[in-house]
Amino acid sequence: MKKKGEVLIENVVFIILNLIFLTILILFLLKQGTGVVLMERAHAKQISLLIDSAKPGMTLKVNLEKLYDISKEKNFPFDETIKIENNIVTVKLDPEGGFSYHYFNDVIANAYPEPDNEGGYTGMYIIKILKK
Numbered sequence: 703m704k705k706k707g708e709v710l711i712e713n714v715v716f717i718i719l720n721l722i723f724l725t726i727l728i729l730f731l732l733k734q735g736t737g738v739v740l741m742e743r744a745h746a747k748q749i750s751l752l753i754d755s756a757k758p759g760m761t762l763k764v765n766l767e768k769l770y771d772i773s774k775e776k777n778f779p780f781d782e783t784i785k786i787e788n789n790i791v792t793v794k795l796d797p798e799g800g801f802s803y804h805y806f807n808d809v810i811a812n813a814y815p816e817p818d819n820e821g822g823y824t825g826m827y828i829i830k831i832l833k834k
Contacts, residue, residue: 767825
């Protein structure tokens, strides 16, 4: 009689653990499938490559209109989308996420969004490269 009770408990625990695993897997796939993670990665790497190839005194103007549209959809401030500190470029499109990538050029890079005439942003980022 005891064996039947143990088998039932083992099956219930097995089913619950499988449901938890599948839920986590589905949440991960939904997060990856939105494209936000891929866009953060791609733009962080591309901006790092731009900074690596730049020379001190250069000003780079990068078109980030897609990121601007996504940040507006997610109500995330566009001026916090790109941060450059300690040779690391971080691209964020929501408060929890973000992707960072290191650049090797020995320069100081400052990034800020280009303002428009109405107090908003144009979707372009300006990156100034300065000598260290």
